[in-house]
Each structure stands twice: as C-alpha cells, then as structure tokens.
Amino acid sequence: MFNDLKNKKVLVTGSTKGIGLAAALEFARQGAVVGINSHVMDAAAEEAIAQAESLGADFAFFQHDLSKSEECAALINEFVEKFGGLDVLVNNAGGLGIRAGLESLDDAAYDLVFDLNIRSVVMTTKYAIPHLKESAARSGTTAAVISTGSIAGREGGGPGASLYGGSKAVIHNLHRTWVKELTTSNIRFNVVAPGTIDTAFHDDKSPELKEKIRNSIPMGRFGTSEECAPAYLFLASHQASGYITGQVIDVNGGQMCP
Ligand code: NAD
Numbered sequence: 001m002f003n004d005l006k007n008k009k010v011l012v013t014g015s016t017k018g019i020g021l022a023a024a025l026e027f028a029r030q031g032a033v034v035g036i037n038s039h040v041m042d043a044a045a046e047e048a049i050a051q052a053e054s055l056g057a058d059f060a061f062f063q064h065d066l067s068k069s070e071e072c073a074a075l076i077n078e079f080v081e082k083f084g085g086l087d088v089l090v091n092n093a094g095g096l097g098i099r100a101g102l103e104s105l106d107d108a109a110y111d112l113v114f115d116l117n118i119r120s121v122v123m124t125t126k127y128a129i130p131h132l133k134e135s136a137a138r139s140g141t142t143a144a145v146i147s148t149g150s151i152a153g154r155e156g157g158g159p160g161a162s163l164y165g166g167s168k169a170v171i172h173n174l175h176r177t178w179v180k181e182l183t184t185s186n187i188r189f190n191v192v193a194p195g196t197i198d199t200a201f202h203d204d205k206s207p208e209l210k211e212k213i214r215n216s217i218p219m220g221r222f223g224t225s226e227e228c229a230p231a232y233l234f235l236a237s238h239q240a241s242g243y244i245t246g247q248v249i250d251v252n253g254g255q256m257c258p
Pocket of ligand 1 (some may be wrong): 013014016017018019020037039040052064065066067090092093094095096116148149150151152193194195196197198199200201202
C-alpha cells in the first residue's frame with residue numbers, strides 16, 4: 001500500500017513492545033530499514049529482535065535511554081552511522097512514569113515524566129533534523145517526524161496522570177511550531193494520538209477500571225497496537241500524506257471525537 005517506504009531508513013523509538021513494536025514490524029514488512037530502540041535489553045527486546053529477524057528485516061537494535069539528552073544524540077549518531085542516513089523518525093518512547101495526584105507530586109515525579117515524554121521527543125528530533133534535511137534534499141520529496149501523542153493530550157489524563165496528559169499536550173503543540181520552523185526544509189511533523197490501546201501501559205489498572213474504560217469507548221473495546229501501526233505508515237509515506245503536516249491523527253475507537 002505504501003510502496004515508497006521500501007528502503008526508507010526509519011527509526012522507531014521505544015519499539016520493543018506495544019505500539020512501537022507493531023509500527024516497527026509493519027515498516028519492516030514494507031521493506032523499510034528499521035531501527036528498534038529501548039532503554040533496556042530485556043526479554044521484550046530479545047523477542048522484538050527475534051520477530052524482526054523472522055521477517056528477514058534489515059534492522060538494528062539500539063539500546064539508549066531517551067530521557068537523557070546525550071543518549072538521544074547517541075541514538076541518532078549510531079543509526080546514521082549504521083544505515084547512512086535517516087528518512088523517518090518515529091518518536092514513540094514514552095509512558096505514564098508515575099500515577100500520583102497533584103498534592104503528592106514532587107520534583108522527582110516532574111523530572112521523570114517530562115524527561116521521558118518531552119525531553120526524549122525534543123532532543124531526538126533536534127539531533128535528527130540535519131539528517132532529515134539531507135534526506136528530503138536527496139529524495140526531492142519530504143522527510144517525516146511522527147510522534148506518539150495521546151487522547152490524554154487532548155482531554156487530560158485520568159486521575160493521577162496530570163503530568164502524563166500535560167506532557168502529551170506539549171508534544172501535540174511542539175509539532176505545530178516545528179511546522180512553522182521547518183516546512184521550508186521539506187520535513188513534515190505529525191502526531192498519532194492513540195486512545196486506550198491494549199498494551200503493558202494499562203497493567204496497573206484493575207479489571208473493574210478496564211471494564212469501565214471499555215464501556216466509555218463507542219467501539220466497546222481497547223484498540224490493538226496493530227490497529228495503530230498503519231497511521232504511522234500513512235504519515236511516513238510521502239506518496240500517501242505528502243501534503244499533510246501539523247496534524248494529530250486520533251486512533252481511539254471513537255473514545256473522543258475532537
Ligand atoms: P509499552 O510500555 O508497551 O512500550 C513502551 C516502549 O518504550 C517499550 O519498548 C519500552 O522499552 C520503551 N521505553 C520506555 N522508556 C524508554 C526510554 N526511557 N528510552 C527508550 N525507550 C523507552 O507502551 P505503549 O502503550 O506501547 O506506549 C507507547 C507510546 O504510546 C507511549 O508514548 C505512550 O505514552 C503512548 N500511548 C499509549 C497508549 C495506550 O493506551 N497504550 C495511549 C496513548 C498513548
């Protein structure tokens with residue numbers, strides 16, 4: 001469907017499980033060269049590597065904790081050194097960080113959530129820009145940055161997730177400014193905002209709470225990571241979305257219609 005993704009050099013951060021893994025594997029199925037990333041080399045990373053290998057993908061795993069600026073720089077450098085360029089950056093690494101109400105928030109919680117969800121996106125994108133400019137100039141089309149936002153970035157997080165929801169709202173907004181700064185360099189910036197997707201992200205929720213959430217979704221169920229993946233491919237493909245930039249694409253089963 002997205003023929004022009006073949007041989008594109010695509011880095012997906014936070015991609016050893018969940019939404020990032022589903023997107024990385026789908027890019028690989030389209031013939032893209034894929035960078036898989038996590039902060040840890042754990043069982044999930046081993047399984048992700050095994051899955052990419054079984055697809056016969058041209059890929060590499062890069063272990064970097066993207067809540068640290070120097071590791072964002074190192075990730076981009078290593079990817080470009082290995083594959084000779086970068087055409088598409090997917091900023092997906094992120095997470096809840098901590099569930100705590102406003103009255104119990106402290107500096108450590110603030111740093112944890114904002115470093116994981118905002119520093120990672122800002123710094124990884126900053127270091128990617130020179131390579132994305134080169135990619136766009138070389139191809140005569142557009143390079144793409146796609147970041148994972150959230151329904152929480154639109155309507156606020158649930159109780160205890162104010163920093164998380166706020167951090168995702170920042171991501172939605174950052175992209176709107178980057179469109180103003182970098183569209184002349186032929187780089188497109190878009191966000192995929194998942195609703196409630198069945199991943200490890202929800203492991204801390206009780207069965208009762210999960211049922212309550214399911215009942216709030218018009219489609220009556222959580223989404224799957226595989227149902228999110230095509231939105232990333234669409235936004236990465238110049239052929240499919242070359243005139244789309246600065247947008248937030250919601251993948252949420254109707255849970256919220258902005
Ligand atoms: P997940 O926990 O299944 O996967 C997270 C991935 O990010 C893992 O590969 C993990 O190793 C990696 N990661 C975590 N911290 C990292 C770090 N510091 N540096 C590098 N990699 C790191 O989670 P998921 O549900 O697939 O979430 C993926 C993205 O989607 C996140 O940004 C999350 O906020 C967002 N999101 C998820 C949902 C949902 O319902 N699952 C909804 C909206 C947005």
